[in-house]
Amino acid sequence: MNWNAKHTKKTAAAMSAALLAGALAGCSSGAKPEATKAPAAGGKDEPYKFSIMMKSFQNDAITSESKIWKKVEEYTNTKLEVQFTPDAAYNDKLNITLASGSMPSVLFVVNTKLPAIANAIKGGAFWEIGPYLKDYPNLKQMNPTILNNISVNGKYYGLYTARPLGRFAVSYRKDWLQNVGLSEPKTIDDFYNMLKAFKEKDPDKNGKDDTYGMVVTKYAGPWDIMQTWFGAPNKWGVDKDGKLVPAQLTPEYMDALKFFKKLYDEKLVNQDFAVYDSAKWNDPIINNQAGVAVDVVDRSYQIDEKIKAGNLKGEMDVFGAVSGPKGLFTPATTGYGGVFLISKSSVKTEAELRKVLNFFDKTSDKDMQIMLNYGLEGTHYKVEDGKLVTILTPDMPQAPDINVKSFNQMAIGVPNVLDTAFKAGTPLRAKANEVKAANEKIIVPNPGEPLVSATYTQKGAQLDQQVEDARVKFIVGKLDEAGFKAEMELWKKNGGESYIKEMNDAYAESKKK
Structure with missing residues (x-):
């Protein structure tokens, strides 16, 4: 059977396209979007103050003293409070934050299927944003396959940080x-x-x-x-x-x-x-x-x-x-590195929700993406013959007023402008970008990506390890074909059978939405 051509690609694509169409049409059971768009940045409104909890990968992350921070606030008409947490400690901080019930306006999570996150979504802790995406020029360009991958019960509760699907x-x-x-x-x-x-x-x-x-x-x-x-x-x-x-x-x-x-x-x-x-x-x-x-x-x-x-x-x-x-x-990859969820306890009204969405839409404009990722031209980088040349790398000291470290963790990257913003530094880098683009025509999505299984939540690591161990043993000759099949029968008894049933139940339910 041709799993890829006949089933996987068509089914996943059709399902994700249908989900996106339904969301953008506002057919969700959540709050209906207002007819008017959010006020343009730089309007007469007072700057909207909100908080974001996200990862940092440098100890000396950017602060509000930075010119770049101030430029972002001015461009988006916001006042930011960013709670940077080192990557190694992020999961612990996330669990404490969820348990406390006191959440920032925006919360970064690696995966919406994590049990604590899935339970919080089920409990109504975060805004469903699907019906609003069509109102924002950048956000409406989000990829249907990736949105499907982060969806929960066919609905979209977050803004993904984009990664290439054909990588x-x-x-x-x-x-x-x-x-x-x-x-x-x-x-x-x-x-x-x-x-x-x-x-x-x-x-x-x-x-x-x-x-x-x-x-x-x-x-x-x-x-x-x-x-x-x-x-x-x-x-x-x-x-x-x-x-x-x-x-x-x-x-x-x-x-x-x-x-x-x-x-x-x-x-x-x-x-x-x-x-x-x-x-x-x-x-x-x-x-x-x-x-x-x-x-x-x-x-x-x-x-x-x-x-x-x-x-x-x-x-x-x-x-x-x-x-x-x-x-x-x-x-296909999952297409994302994480998801920004918007808290209902901190962002209380639809008008406030729109201001948060407007912030992410505006920071996705080309100049903003470049600044969030590369810093200031002439300070952090220069352009020679159309190519970006780095002046200050993330491991170099950066004075507080020009610090840009870890600010790129805020960028969702939709649409992707960075691959074409500058000429590729080498012919091979240029070809690598071409390969990524060409791959998107031949990618095989995972139709099970958006689905949740209770058995897998509890036993996923053990189930995956059993399959991986059997694969390695087959490759090195410690199992023959019959032995591998016997291992898969044991996998079913150890929870795989329940896992398959739960995934199929969830898959059937998702097709009804």
Whole structure:
């Protein structure tokens, strides 16, 4: 069965489009939006004062002394109170805040499906914002697939921080491919032949048998990406009866597993992949040991720039995916890094809600996005030949009046203007942007992303680990096909069966909305 082309993409796209259409039409059971738009920033209204709790990734985050902070307030006609919390301590602070009942106006959460967040939404703690999005020029451009991914019972309760949907790719040593006389792979067979040549044909031309094809780490992402090439679903697929089926129970998943085992058996991947530290992922490629990494598209130019910075020989390139027996596919990301929820206890009226939404809409204007992310031109960066050149990086000291650190955590990035605001710094960075854009035409969404299962909330980590352990054991030869299927039967008994039922119940309910 072609889970990707026939079911997963069409079903998820149709469901998310229907949800968005319903929300933008104001058909929700929540408060109806007013006919008039929010007052324009800079009008006669007094600045609206509200608070935001969000993450920081530097100890010396921006304060209200900064010119940038003041410019944002002036542009949006607001008075901000930002509660920065270090990333490592954020979950604890979030739980304390939720338990206290005293919430800021806007609260950043990583996922709306977290039990405490889902319960708070169910209890009416946050505004449903779906009916209002159409009234704002930037917010109305939010992606239906991503909105579906953050939805709760078919409704939208937050503004997502955008991430590319088609971010996965194959990064490879371009010079190695040229040395072995091959062209960029187009099919799974081509991909296999590239890995085999990288092991057997002395791609670095040093006369030694000291290379292999692809470096894989204990992070399971590469397997998840490559299995969609075979037509396997992105976590969940939809069968011919319209029922959700977990990827690991599909025949396409087993086809992919057999391919992975072949790569392992022929030593085309590192034999210690199951324990290899992902922090060292780039090292074998930089050090002329391996030629391929399957991960996010950014890895291609990150490795390339490290090779050049070290005055080493080598050149990287990148492509999105290769065609399998059922077409060309790559898994979609969730499309977001987190969600901003708007508290009903602090933002009490619809008029106030509109002022908060207006703030996020205005900070999504092009100049605001650039300033939130890069700072002030001439101070934090300069533009040379249309390219952005950094002057002050986040690890450098910044005086209070020019501090921009962690302010980018406020940017939702809708629409995405940063990829095209400046010329790409290198040809490979430009190609990486092209790959991300092209990938959006072949992405396989996860139709189970917006759904909540009580069993998974309680046992999700154990269930996922059991599947991952079985996959690794199959690849390294400790399980055969019958053994893997037996493990999946045990997975069902350990909670998987309840998980599947709950997901299907939620899926059926979502289609009624």
